[in-house]
Amino acid sequence: MENYIKIGKQTITKDEPLAPGHRACIGCGESLAVRLTCKAIGRNSIVICATGCIEVFSSPLPYTAWRIPWIHTLFENTAAVASGVESGLKVMTRKGKGPAEKVNVVAIGGDGGTVDIGMQALSGALERGHDFTYICFDNEAYMNTGIQRSSATPYGASTTTQPAGKVSIGQVTWKKNLPAIAVAHDIPYVATACPSYPFDLMAKVSKAVATPGPAYIHVLSVCPTGWRCPTDSTIKMGRLAVQTGIFPLYEVEDGQYKLSVSPAQLKPVTEYLKLQGRFRHLTEDSINKIQERVTKEYNKLKEKCAASTGNN
Amino acid sequence: MAKKVAIEVTEAVGEAVTLARADVVAAYPITPQSHIAEHLAELVADGELDATYVPVESEHSAMSACLGSSAVGARTFTATSGQGLELMHEVVYVASSMRLPIVMAVCNRALSSPLSVWGDHSDVMSVRDTGWIQIFVENGQETVDNTLCAFRIAEDPRVVLPVMIHLDGFHLSHMIEPIFFPEQNEVDKFIPPYKYPLPLTPEKPVSMGCFGAPFIYPETKKAQEVNLEASKKVILEVWKEFGEKFGRNYSPVEKYHSDGAKTLLLTMGSYSETAMAAMDEMRSEGKDVGLIRIRLWRPFPFAEFREAVKDAEVLVVLDRAISYGGPGGPVCSEVRAALYDQDKKPKIVGFVAGLGGRHITVDGFKYMVNRGKEISQKGSENEFEIYGVRE
Numbered sequence: 001m002e003n004y005i006k007i008g009k010q011t012i013t014k015d016e017p018l019a020p021g022h023r024a025c026i027g028c029g030e031s032l033a034v035r036l037t038c039k040a041i042g043r044n045s046i047v048i049c050a051t052g053c054i055e056v057f058s059s060p061l062p063y064t065a066w067r068i069p070w071i072h073t074l075f076e077n078t079a080a081v082a083s084g085v086e087s088g089l090k091v092m093t094r095k096g097k098g099p100a101e102k103v104n105v106v107a108i109g110g111d112g113g114t115v116d117i118g119m120q121a122l123s124g125a126l127e128r129g130h131d132f133t134y135i136c137f138d139n140e141a142y143m144n145t146g147i148q149r150s151s152a153t154p155y156g157a158s159t160t161t162q163p164a165g166k167v168s169i170g171q172v173t174w175k176k177n178l179p180a181i182a183v184a185h186d187i188p189y190v191a192t193a194c195p196s197y198p199f200d201l202m203a204k205v206s207k208a209v210a211t212p213g214p215a216y217i218h219v220l221s222v223c224p225t226g227w228r229c230p231t232d233s234t235i236k237m238g239r240l241a242v243q244t245g246i247f248p249l250y251e252v253e254d255g256q257y258k259l260s261v262s263p264a265q266l267k268p269v270t271e272y273l274k275l276q277g278r279f280r281h282l283t284e285d286s287i288n289k290i291q292e293r294v295t296k297e298y299n300k301l302k303e304k305c306a307a308s309t310g311n312n
Numbered sequence: 313m314a315k316k317v318a319i320e321v322t323e324a325v326g327e328a329v330t331l332a333r334a335d336v337v338a339a340y341p342i343t344p345q346s347h348i349a350e351h352l353a354e355l356v357a358d359g360e361l362d363a364t365y366v367p368v369e370s371e372h373s374a375m376s377a378c379l380g381s382s383a384v385g386a387r388t389f390t391a392t393s394g395q396g397l398e399l400m401h402e403v404v405y406v407a408s409s410m411r412l413p414i415v416m417a418v419c420n421r422a423l424s425s426p427l428s429v430w431g432d433h434s435d436v437m438s439v440r441d442t443g444w445i446q447i448f449v450e451n452g453q454e455t456v457d458n459t460l461c462a463f464r465i466a467e468d469p470r471v472v473l474p475v476m477i478h479l480d481g482f483h484l485s486h487m488i489e490p491i492f493f494p495e496q497n498e499v500d501k502f503i504p505p506y507k508y509p510l511p512l513t514p515e516k517p518v519s520m521g522c523f524g525a526p527f528i529y530p531e532t533k534k535a536q537e538v539n540l541e542a543s544k545k546v547i548l549e550v551w552k553e554f555g556e557k558f559g560r561n562y563s564p565v566e567k568y569h570s571d572g573a574k575t576l577l578l579t580m581g582s583y584s585e586t587a588m589a590a591m592d593e594m595r596s597e598g599k600d601v602g603l604i605r606i607r608l609w610r611p612f613p614f615a616e617f618r619e620a621v622k623d624a625e626v627l628v629v630l631d632r633a634i635s636y637g638g639p640g641g642p643v644c645s646e647v648r649a650a651l652y653d654q655d656k657k658p659k660i661v662g663f664v665a666g667l668g669g670r671h672i673t674v675d676g677f678k679y680m681v682n683r684g685k686e687i688s689q690k691g692s693e694n695e696f697e698i699y700g701v702r703e
Contacts (some may be wrong), residue, residue: 042513048380061528064519069512071383073406077376080368084380084388086339091335092386095362103514121376122368151373202384235585249468 004199010106013039020077022065024057029222033195034108037135037219041104043068046089048082050109050118051075053144054137056288058071072250075116077148079125079134081105086130091166098130104209105132110141111152115178126185127172133208133215136178139223140224147226151176154246156270156286164281174293183252189215191253191260196238200249200260200283207251220247228277240272245298256308257301269294314492314558320420322347322485324493325391325417325477326354328459330361331499332415335386338366338377343429344481345393353387371396375414376405382412383520385511387463390414392556393481394421394428395433401442407474408443410521413466413508414474416444417459420460420581420632421481422668430669431481433581433632436609437642443536445475445543446609450584452489455479460499464550467506471543478609480582481667483693494558502557507583545610564613564618566605569595573602576658577681578626580606580643582671583630590677601681606643614650621651627658628684630677631696632666640664640696659688662696 003093017038024031036053037207038047049072058065061208073081086105090100106123109118114136122134141159142148149171158170182190189211193201203218205296208215220241222234229237241247244267249260273279282290319327325348329337337356339349355361366381368374374390382388392400397418407414420436422428436446445465449455455477462475480483494502510518523701524532544564555561568588570576579587584605594601603621606613621627631641637646644662651657668673680699688695 015537028535046384046512056523059519059522060534061522061524066519069514069517070519071380071512072523073376073379073410074402077372077379077403080373080510081380081383082375083366083373084336084382085384086368086380087336087338087377088381088388091362091364091381092384095335097386099513099515119367119472121373124373127369128367129322156654188665218559 013042015039015043016065017041017043017066017068018058019065019067021061023223024053027224027234029195029234030054030139032234033137033201033219033221036195036198036201037106037205038068040202041209044101044107045104045209046085048078048085048107048297050078050113052110052113053139054110056110057211058142062143075113077121078109078113078118080121081130082134083125083130084303086132088289106209107132107134109136110144111136111138111140112150115152115176116150123185126182126187126216129213129246131212133205133217135166135205135217135219135220137221139221139226140175141226143223143226152178152243156282157311158281159278163193169282169286170278179216179218179252183255185214186255187216188212188254192218192220192247192249194220194238194242194247194249196235197249197261204251226278228280229275233275237272237275240267240275243267244269244272244289245294246272248301250301250305255302258308259302259305266298314494316492318488318490319452320347320486320488321455321479322419323351324452324456324491325459326351327493327513327517328456329389329486329571330355331465331493331496332460333387334361334363334389336340336364336378336381336388337390338368338381338388339375340368340371340374340391340392340396340403342371342393342396344421344431344485345391345396345417347485348391348417348419365402371400372403375400375407378414379403379407379410379412382414382508383410383426383512385506385508387418387467388414391417391419393419394423395434397439397458398423401439403574404439404442406443409532411472412474415459415462415466415477417477417479419481419485429481429669431483432667436478437633439476440610440642443540444589444610445473445540445547445666446478448478448483448580448607448609449474449477450582450605451484451603452487452491453560455484456491456493457554457558458562461550461554461562461572462502463470463541464701465547468546468550469509471542471546472509473543474588478581484582498557502554540611544608547608563608563616564606564608565616566607567604567620568603570602570604570620572623574600574624575626575628575685576621577601577603577677578606578627578643578647579603579676580609581632583666586672587677588672590681594678594681612646617647617650618654621658622656624658626688627684628681629659629660629662630666631662631664634664634667660691661687663699664696665699672700
């Protein structure tokens with residue numbers, strides 16, 4: 001830990017493009033992830049933000065937590081607005097009336113705004129090849145509006161629109177794999193990250209914005225409010241998500257998969273699940289089913305990584 | 313020296329946007345707008361328009377991309393029609409509320425169901441309250457002239473609001489007409505380089521589109537209303553300057569043999585020219601009739617409209633959209649409201665016609681004027697009548 005602090009002081013900017021004092025909940029993993037993201041992208045950036053927790057906690061008129069140019073318009077159109085920002089900057093620069101150097105165009109949204117309602121706009125923007133980075137801060141439900149399920153909510157989680165009950169275990173579908181969908185667009189850079197691994201997250205964000213063309217990063221953002229876990233467990237919970245293989249950290253550069261964190265032995269999923277109220281109702285059978293699925297998906301990912309190394 | 317070219321009106325829109333030196337065009341094709349999207353893509357592909365063309369995957373993304381490019385200070389244009397305007401509906405509100413001076417051509421079209429690609433004003437009326445400046449045009453020349461004026465109006469620092477140019481789908485959009493195009497240097501003088509007051513730039517960071525709690529939201533809305541109302545002065549100035557420079561004049565309410573006429577017909581859009589032919593015939597038959605057309609739909613020109621109808625006894629209003637279960641067509645209910653408090657006002661009779669591209673002939677207009685006069689004397693059990701529909 002002491003080493004991390006030492007390295008951190010030397011390598012991480014003290015500049016805070018996202019100002020403190022905003023209105024995120026205590027223990028919010030998303031605000032931490034956004035803060036680290038902003039440090040990585042720096043001041044020469046424009047942020048395009050979807051409706052959701054980030055927008056609401058950072059921009060209550062007449063205040064703003066944004067020290068870098070920031071725009072929010074609607075919920076589902078963030079990638080499309082980013083397309084316009086990027087296109088506008090490009091043509092203005094070409095005509096000699098825009099910024100002389102490249103400005104990082106960074107679109108951010110939650111899981112709802114990305115994997116559900118913003119899916120079409122994101123797919124369009126990735127397909128068109130705009131030079132921008134899209135970062136999904138995934139807290140696995142519509143947390144801003146009261147913990148309603150999204151297609152990124154994990155199997156077995158209880159949400160307010162798919163609650164656990166006498167005849168229901170809550171979410172009955174497996175989490176939509178948006179990084180895989182991003183990879184299918186054949187874009188140059190896709191990654192997963194988590195603020196529990198801050199150096200890894202920042203390195204990936206830096207790489208994404210430096211990559212010409214579209215880049216996509218999927219960030220697991222622990223939400224104590226919605227996950228029903230202690231507010232001081234955010235970092236631990238993110239680590240467990242990675243160490244159990246539930247949310248593996250990896251990069252896909254030009255289609256080549258590479259694990260960023262590769263534990264020698266995965267921890268059992270129950271270590272992660274048992275700490276969260278949203279999974280409290282799960283029976284041993286359900287937990288076994290989740291374990292099977294996680295192992296299978298993790299092995300598939302490792303196979304992709306192995307195949308990628310073989311190709312190199 | 314202006315050149316006169318025979319050209320399809322949709323393509324003429326593309327030429328006007330090129331003359332206006334748009335920086336970004338984001339558009340999604342939809343009948344009957346497609347030729348605008350196609351022609352602009354062609355002009356960009358040929359290097360005749362130095363712009364970025366964003367071939368978006370939907371109209372929702374078209375207007376969203378326009379928000380982004382306009383917010384960084386790029387001169388931005390899009391075009392759509394019917395269902396496309398419906399799909400981008402929520403984004404249309406954002407453009408005006410965030411004061412992004414986008415120019416959009418709308419080829420007015422009917423709405424499903426049943427599917428109809430043909431013209432009426434159902435799509436227009438659904439965006440009536442979105443806070444845009446809305447201008448109706450009747451022919452190709454007016455389309456080109458007002459597309460040029462739209463950029464000037466939108467970008468005026470006293471306005472900074474988006475503008476829609478409404479041209480009727482097919483009946484106008486697909487006509488091939490002789491149109492005068494001004495020279496590039498004349499247009500450059502008329503539409504100077506554009507500088508958005510507070511663009512998104514790292515040089516001077518701004519936050520755009522923050523959320524408004526109840527203690528501040530109404531103030532933003534009042535500011536928007538005051539701003540849109542005040543834009544009328546600038547619109548009149550721009551039209552005046554355009555007239556002086558290019559010799560063609562535009563007014564919020566256009567008149568045709570209407571001064572002193574006892575019976576007036578009110579139309580909007582391309583059918584106005586058919587209505588003029590009907591007025592000519594009726595006047596040659598000795599009838600005391602005239603025509604007024606509302607060109608500026610938003611901000612609504614109350615003073616000009618009241619002045620135009622002050623001597624009339626009967627006002628027959630044509631709507632090309634229905635407010636289902638309501639007081640008639642949207643235009644009719646608006647003009648009725650505009651005149652309600654006036655001491656002296658004509659009797660108002662509303663007709664709905666021309667839905668989904670159904671033709672209205674000269675005889676059709678003559679019938680509506682005569683029937684309208686009859687209803688004004690004898691009354692009717694209906695709030696409005698739908699003309700030319702099989703029972």
